[in-house]
Amino acid sequence: MAIIKGIELIKNGKRLDGRKPMELREMEMKVGVVPNANGSAMVRFGKTTAIAAVYGPRLALPKHLQSANKAIVQCRYNMAPFSVDERVRPGSSRREVEISKVVRLALEPVLFLENYPKTTIDIYIEIIEADGSTRVTSINAASLALADAGVPMKDLVVAVSGGKINGKLIIDLNGIEDNNSEADIPMAFIPGKKEITLLQMDGELKHEEIKEIMNNIFKAGEEIYKMQVKVLKDKYRVIV
């Protein structure tokens, strides 16, 4: 049973922070937060905050990184030392290298890379506050930043995490739930065609439970997609 220090993680159908199982945390999104970057975005899910900055397409250097017929994508996910309770050692850890790669793989399918030979698109993601589900928050932020940078894209990318606590399926896990859940699934997908670009799982789930969580994520993703579209359009909706 997932009980920590005598506190039940899910009680009377309500979670620790008072959410229902299928409720997302409070969201906040902004674009254009880094003035020097070509495009940037900030996404906050509860107490998880990610800032993504996109530079490029720009010439890929050193030259051996270049691809003669398409652009390459370079992605760096970095946790700020102060982002969690116990200080994170600066520099890439094994976990950060892995997340950098899965974020890149989640975003590459939507980009028209063949338009920009010999170039690189650099995505820098800083987690300034971490409370679970950082990789999906990073993907949401990076997708907004890419759109803001004017990189040609097939669609935006939406990511949500799902999981299971005390036999109950939940969505958008926070830090405590993440550490004590029976299973958690971060998932990213292209909202238009419902194509999955990232799917990971930690823990044990039954076949039907995975299917149900994925359906829940598709449903919750629509809300996030609506907010992404709104935030991008609002940047240019200023009437003087």
Add this chain to the structure above:
Amino acid sequence: MEKANGVREIAVPGEILGKKGKVFSGSGTYEDGDNIVSKFLGVVTRSENYIYVTPLSGVYTPKVNDFVIGIVNQVEKFGWIVDINSPWEGFLAISEAIDEFIDIKKVVLNRYFDVDDVIYAQVVSTRRGDIQLSMKEPGCRKLTGGVLVNITPSKVPRLIGKQGSMVNMIKEKTKTVIRVGQNGIVWINGENIDKAIMAIKLIDQKSHIYGLTDEVSKLLS
């Protein structure tokens, strides 16, 4: 359609703009089955036959026959490497720049164009990021004096206006000479440079708003 001070229709990447059949997908869009879908965060233009999306940000992608303003980066043996404000550098060969015969054994090329010189040139080839420039067209020359202003490359058509209406208005009212490169670099020289810069920055910021011409003329008068 025309609304005073309203905002133009804005699309996000992946937004379905229409069905294929009557209209075709123009620049900034792609076809996905029967749908015409936007590639960019940008302003939607619907003409009779096409749907276009003009991006609101992004880098300059050189196209053949574009006129650009570049800054000489390096003087090479057989030409010049030019920074044209895009992911790739442009190359200007001697034969494309100078009409007279040059004996490259005797002449150092920096007596024609040196590092940091500003030139107005035309793109003649863009094969796979290999950008070739030419200065054979009339009007291509070295730009001396004046100031350079950067704007978002995708907003250059808005700055020029229909048959140059917008840029001609700025030229007349501020008594300046203006050269606009398709790569988003604008060269200004003349009397009232500060005011011209203000007008150009205004166009860069509010390119997606109706009634921009009136606003610019108000600023200049």
